[in-house]
Amino acid sequence: MTVLITGLGVLSCLGAGTDKFWAGMRAARSAPGRAADPHANMAHPLMYSVPAADVPSGPAALGGSPLGQASRYALAAAAEAVADAGLGQVADPTRVAVVVGTGMGDSGMHEQWHLDGAPEGEWSPVFSPAASIGGWFGAAGSNTSISNACAASGFGLSVAADLINSGEADVVIAGGAEAYSRVALGCFNRLGAIDAERCRPFDRHRGGTVFGEGAAIMVLESAEHAAARGATAYAALAGAGWSCDAYHSTAPEPTGEQIVRAMYQAFDDAGVKPADIGAVVPHGTGTQLNDVVESGSLAQVLGGAGLSMAQVPLYSLKGLIGHTGGAAGALAALAGALIVSNREVPPSVALGEQDPECPVLLPTQAVPLEGSAVLVNAYAFGGNNVSLVLQEVES
Amino acid sequence: MTVDLVVTGVGVVDPAAGFDYKVELGKRGYKYLPSASQYLLAATKRAVADAGDALATVPEESRAAAVGTNCAASALHAQMDRTVIDADANDLSPATAPYFSINLFGSRLATEHALKGFNLTVTSPRVAGLEAVQAGGRSIALGRAGWLVAGAAEEALDPAEPGADTAETGAVAIVFEPAAAVAARGGRVLGRCVVRTAFLAPTGLTPDLVAGVIGPVRAWAGDVPVRAVVDSSPVGEALAAAFGPDTTVVRAGAGCLRPMAEVAAVLAAGERALVVTAAAQGNVAFALVTPGGN
DSSP: OOEEEEEEEEEETTEESHHHHHHHHHHTOOOOEEOSOTTOOSSOOEEBOOOGGGSOOOOSEETTEEOOHHHHHHHHHHHHHHHHHTOOSOSOGGGEEEEEEOSSTTHHHHHHHHHHOOOSSSOOOSOOHHHHHHHHHTOOSOEEEEOOGGGHHHHHHHHHHHHHHTTSOSEEEEEEEEOOOHHHHHHHHHTTOBOSSOOOTTBTTOOSBOBBOEEEEEEEEEHHHHHHTTOOOSEEEEEEEEEEOOSOSSSOOTTOHHHHHHHHHHHHHHTOOGGGEEEEEOOOOSOHHHHHHHHHHHHHHHHHTTOOGGGSBBOOTHHHHOBOGGGHHHHHHHHHHHHHHHTEEOOOOOOSSBOTTOOOBOOSSOEEOOSSEEEEEEEEGGGEEEEEEEEOOOO | OOOOEEEEEEEEEOGGGOOOHHHHTOSSSOTTSOHHHHHHHHHHHHHHHHTTSOGGGSOGGGEEEEEEOSSTTHHHHHHHHHHHHHSOGGGSOTTTGGGGSTTHHHHHHHHHHTOOSEEEEEOOTTTHHHHHHHHHHHHHHTTSOSEEEEEEEEOOOOTTSTTGGGBOOEEEEEEEEEHHHHHHTTOOOOEEEEEEEEEOOGGGOOHHHHHHHHHHHHHHHOSOOEEEEEOSSHHHHHHHHHTOTTOEEEEOOBSSHHHHHHHHHHHHHTSOEEEEEEOTTSEEEEEEEEEOOO
C-alpha cells in the first residue's frame, strides 16, 4: 500500500509554519542562544529555541490534563498539518490514528513544578503530546507515544506507516515534538556532548551537539483515502528500516553494521536502489563518533552501488535548527518531503573546516534534486537506528 | 501480514515481594543501573528462562524488544533537576546522566541479549505496556524480527508528583515467538495475547463514540470475562461501564505496569479473558488473553 504525506506542520527556531521553515532552509542562517532559564546551571546552556513570538500561549490543559510545552508545540504543528491536508471532518474517527515521537515529552512542565510546586490532583503523565493531538482532533484510532530518544519520531513515522499498511488506519497524524528540558540539557552537558559554539555536524572542530526545540507533524494517509478526497501529496513515505546496535548505551557501534542494515532494509521496503537516492538528510548530530560512523556507513552503502560520496548531496538540518531530540527524525522527514516536492536540495550551513574523516558532500548552494527519493536517517542512545525513504509521487 | 505469535515465557518482578539485583542479575555491572532497569532485566531473564532458554537458536538480528514505561525516570529526573537547580550539572552522576533519556531504561536488554532486530520504547499513558505487545507484534508480522520480548517497567513517582501515592513499581516481561518456530523446536506454548488500542477523547466522550470503539472489540473478543484496569476519570469509568456490570474492576496506578501484570495473571490462571485499560488522557487498550496451547 502506498502511504502519502498530504499535510505538513512545523515549529522550530526558524519560526512557525512550513513556509518559514522552507525559507529558513534556503537561507541557511541561524545561531543558538542561551536557554531562557535562569536555573540552567551548566557550562553551555545553549539552545536553538522556538522564537518567543512563535511559542504557543496555550492551551494550558486539555480534557482536564495539564499540557506542557511539547504538547503545545505538537498541537500547533498538528493544526497546521491538518489544515494543510484539508482533512476537515472525517467520517469515521476510529480510522484516524496518532503517533508522536518525543524523548522528553512534557518534562519541562514537571521541571517547572520543582520550582513552583506541583498541583494537587491525579497522576499527570509526561508523555502526552500524542494524546493531546488525539483529544484535540477527536481521533479514535490508536494513539501512540514513542520515545526512542533521538530516533523517536523516525520510528514513530514508520509505525504510522505500519498502521496504514496493516489496515488499522486510513489516516495517521504523525510526527515528533520536543521542548526545552533542563534535565536533558544538564545531562548532555555532564556527558561533555555540547558544542560551545553551535551545532556543526561534520566539521573538523565540532565539539558535540546543540539542542533545538520544535515539532514536525504530518498527515499520512493511504493513497486510496487521499485519492477519494482529492488530496495532493508532498511525497510518499515509501519505506523504513529498523535495527539496533546492541553495543553500548550511548556510543554508536564503530563499524556501523546495523546502521547500514537499516538503510538497506529501508531501500528494500521502498523498492528503490541506492542510485535512486537524490539526497540524504543524515542524523548528523555534531558528536564526534556519530558523524564519522554515519559518513562511513553512507560510503559503504553508496559505494556498494558504485556511487561515490561526491554524487549524493547531504542536507545537514541539525546544522541549521540544532538537534531537536525526539522530534529530529520528523523534522528531518518533513525537510525531506519539502526537498522531494520542491525538487531542490537547499544549502547546508557552511562549515569552518570539514572533517576529513567525514567526506560527505554538503553543498552550500542550493542544488537540484537528482533521483526520485530522499533518505532520512535517525539514530539514538541505546543503538537504535531507523532509516526512512521518501519518494516522489507521480501525478 | 499476520503471524501466529504465541507466548512462551513470562517473568514478573514485584519488588514488594523482595528484590536483590545481585541475586537476580549478578554482583557486578548492575549497581548503577536505575531500579526500573534492574526490574526489567530480571523479569526478562525469568521470561527467557521460562521460555526454555532457546534464545541462542535465534539469530541476533531476529531478536527484538518492545518496552513500555511511563514513570521509570520520574524520581531520577526530579533528583537530577534539583541538582542542576541547586548546584550545577557537573554535580550529576556520569553513570546515570544518560538516563535522562527514557529509552535507556530498556536499552540494556539489547546489549544483554544481543537484540539487534529492534528495541522499541513506547510511553503512552497507562497503555504503554500493552502497546509494546501490539507494536512489537506488528513489527514481527512485518518481518523486522522473529523473536520478541515485550515488557513494562515502572519505578515509583517522585514523591512531589501528583498521584505519587498510586505509583507502580516493578516489571513484567513476556516472550513471544511464532507458533511455527516453537513447534519446530518442540517448545512449550503458554498461550496467546493479542492487543488492540484506541482513543476516547475526554472532551468528546459521547455514548456513540464509546460504542463505536467498544463495539468492534466486544465482537472480536466474544463472551469472555473482562478485567478493567481503570481509574476514576471519565474515560476510565466510561470504559468499565461499557463492558457491563460483570466487569472486574482493578484500580489503576500511575504507570503502565498493572495491565501487563493482569495479562501475566490471566496466562497463569488458565481462563481466557479480556484485559482492558484506560488513561484519563484518552488512551485505551484491549488485550485478549488466551492461556494454553500445545
